[in-house]
Amino acid sequence: MRLLLVEDDDHVAAALSAVLARHGFQVTHARNGEEALRAVLPAAAEGTAPFGVVLLDLGLPDQDGYQVCGKIRKLTSTPVIMVTARGDVRSRIHGLNLGADDYVVKPYDTGELLARIHAVSRRTASGEETAPASGSALRLGAVTIELPTRRVSVDGADVQLTRKEFDLLALLAQRPGVVFRREQIISEVWRTSWEGTGRTLEVHVASLRSKLRMPALIETVRGVGYRLVAPAA
Known part of the structure; x- marks a missing residue:
């Protein structure tokens, strides 16, 4: 699976990319919001999804990660997992309201992050939405x-x-x-x-x-x- 990692810290990105690669992911690294949107936009314009999951840090140098999430969600339905140190409930709710599929707080266990990636990708592959019962x-x-x-x-x-x-x-x-x-x-x-x-x-x-x-x-x-x-x- 191709995965877009949006992280401004090169050391963190390199370490996480190595772990993800060992688990079979092809990682594209974007250092800021502009790079992330450039990576998503071409395929979104063609109606395709270049990435299975987007891992999005909120503390980006050029624009707030919340803004990036909102823009990504307008372009594609690709699952977005916010990965951030902002662990309060209000921040979680705001991120989910903007369309994030999950929210992981730093520091996190790598096994937990991998489980969440697989969980959101399974939901997408199985049709994403829970089918409500029949009725108008x-x-x-x-x-x-x-x-x-x-x-x-x-x-x-x-x-x-x-x-x-x-x-x-x-x-x-x-x-x-x-x-x-x-x-x-x-x-x-x-x-x-x-x-x-x-x-x-x-x-x-x-x-x-x-x-x-x-x-x-x-x-x-x-x-x-x-x-x-x-x-x-």
Whole structure:
């Protein structure tokens, strides 16, 4: 698999590239945002994907990594994994809202990073999106979830969700009031059983609560998982 590594530190990039090469990846190194976009743009214009995954550092010298992620996402659906020292929840949510598929905090274990790369590439190869159950729409109080078009609205106003946020909401909304175990959600939405995805699930739940402006809509069942609490009509 070809992989685009966006990292301004040449020493870090060289060490990581060597590890990735030993695991069968063909690595292209971009030292800043401009180089990254130049690497992605030609193939994106032709409707092809030159890279299986993009590893994106946020602390770039020419522009913020968040901006680069947003631009890449407008050009291609290639999975983006943010690799950064910014570990707070707000930064994670912001990155995922911009279209990142995963978020790894430095310092990280190389085995964990490799597992995440393989996880996002498997999801892409298997069709990327979790297919919601059949039906035209789900209505839960002020919330409307249109399954065929993957649109969500609250009181008639559209709410922009990422792919995984929609998949998560659609899954919970299929059976309001029913508790979904964390392992079940991770299996169905992220198509993996890897325990490291648990933190990503928490961030997506927090983001959904914020975007829908309904903190009580998704209830945390401690030690088990989550359930959707249907609001009053």
